[in-house]
Amino acid sequence: MEAVERFRNAKIAKEISEEIRRLKPDRKVKFMHVCGTAAGPEA
Amino acid sequence: MFAGQPLAPRHEQTISRFGLRSLLPEEVEVIAGPGCPVCVTPTVALDRAVELALRGVIVTAFGDLMMVPATRMSLLEAKARGGDVRVVYSVSDAVEVARRNPDREVVFVSVGFETTAPTTASELLRGVPENFSVMCYHRLIPPAMELLLGIGDIHIDGFICPGHVAAIIGVKAFRIFAEAYKMPTTIAGFEPNDVLLAILMLLRQLRDGEAMCENEYSRVVREEGNLKAQQFIDEVYDIATADWRGIGRIPQSGLTLKKEFEDFDAEKRYEFTSMKHVDINPGCNCHLVMIGKIYPPECRLFGKVCTPQKPYGPCMVSSEGTCRIYYKYGERPKL
Numbered sequence: 156m157e158a159v160e161r162f163r164n165a166k167i168a169k170e171i172s173e174e175i176r177r178l179k180p181d182r183k184v185k186f187m188h189v190c191g192t193a194a195g196p197e198a
Numbered sequence: 199m200f201a202g203q204p205l206a207p208r209h210e211q212t213i214s215r216f217g218l219r220s221l222l223p224e225e226v227e228v229i230a231g232p233g234c235p236v237c238v239t240p241t242v243a244l245d246r247a248v249e250l251a252l253r254g255v256i257v258t259a260f261g262d263l264m265m266v267p268a269t270r271m272s273l274l275e276a277k278a279r280g281g282d283v284r285v286v287y288s289v290s291d292a293v294e295v296a297r298r299n300p301d302r303e304v305v306f307v308s309v310g311f312e313t314t315a316p317t318t319a320s321e322l323l324r325g326v327p328e329n330f331s332v333m334c335y336h337r338l339i340p341p342a343m344e345l346l347l348g349i350g351d352i353h354i355d356g357f358i359c360p361g362h363v364a365a366i367i368g369v370k371a372f373r374i375f376a377e378a379y380k381m382p383t384t385i386a387g388f389e390p391n392d393v394l395l396a397i398l399m400l401l402r403q404l405r406d407g408e409a410m411c412e413n414e415y416s417r418v419v420r421e422e423g424n425l426k427a428q429q430f431i432d433e434v435y436d437i438a439t440a441d442w443r444g445i446g447r448i449p450q451s452g453l454t455l456k457k458e459f460e461d462f463d464a465e466k467r468y469e470f471t472s473m474k475h476v477d478i479n480p481g482c483n484c485h486l487v488m489i490g491k492i493y494p495p496e497c498r499l500f501g502k503v504c505t506p507q508k509p510y511g512p513c514m515v516s517s518e519g520t521c522r523i524y525y526k527y528g529e530r531p532k533l
Contacts, residue, residue, distance in 0.1 A: 158417060179223040186354070188213075
């Protein structure tokens with residue numbers, strides 16, 4: 156559980172997003188997520 | 199900390215719910231692809247399930263499917279008209295319904311990707327009652343990704359691949375995109391920092407002029423995947439060309455039951471009325487949302503004619519549908 160908490164930690168998110176901004180490309184880039192979720196009982 | 203509630207396992211939900219786009223520079227865009235199984239299930243599946251329900255068959259399905267618009271009516275409308283449609287949490291529940299109703303026919307609408315296919319396979323291998331059958335509409339993610347690469351005007355610079363699918367089929371199944379197509383690829387988990395890390399990994403690849411398949415979700419995903427689940431899939435299904443709602447026919451992208459299991463194939467057990475199945479209603483732009491060509495608010499029907507209470511297109515139904523997620527969380531201001 157502790158390991159998962161690291162992936163929800165806002166301080167770490169800030170560090171990663173700062174690193175992302177440092178790596179900002181000089182052109183527009185587009186990433187696609189293709190999630191493939193399991194259908195579930197919701198709705 | 200981010201709100202620590204369990205997350206629905208979908209990247210778009212994580213991105214929208216936690217406003218991750220607001221953390222990204224304007225040069226970095228993240229779009230949703232065809233990842234919602236409810237959205238891509240072709241209307242023919244729903245039309246046939248509705249027909250069976252109205253003919254007295256017990257139809258079991260995941261709740262996500264209930265409100266999905268079909269050609270004549272949704273499963274929920276069929277239930278309102280007297281059809282016996284029951285929401286189940288798993289295929290095991292559907293088999294249990296069959297066992298408890300030996301004098302009735304029970305059909306399970308089996309949809310989803312590599313994540314749900316092994317569960318249905320497992321039940322069929324364990325043995326199901328004779329009054330049980332399956333409408334098999336499982337779809338495979340990698341062939342859809344290959345199709346997306348061929349759509350010239352989308353211009354994808356990197357893929358963020360689904361961690362749970364990779365948990366089943368392994369990193370190896372996604373290597374083709376880096377190795378053959380030279381497309382930067384990461385496999386990502388579903389916590390906010392998983393997604394941010396995956397984006398960072400892709401940006402590093404772009405900076406270095408590389409195309410690799412990296413595994414951000416290494417706490418779950420292994421190179422070979424889940425061999426037992428793969429064995430179940432291999433034993434029960436054949437791979438076939440399949441229709442995806444709003445996208446069309448994709449070679450080698452679907453699973454059908456092998457001949458040994460055709461006695462439990464609802465589409466072989468029953469005859470269906472011949473009719474024209476309408477996947478995308480006039481004015482609906484779900485097909486463009488599904489391939490990442492537009493964002494949901496760019497559809498004129500979004501939030502007006504098409505809402506979660508009265509969905510017009512399939513992407514507004516499920517909590518995993520891109521339009522539904524945008525409706526719920528909207529866009530966050532840039533930080």
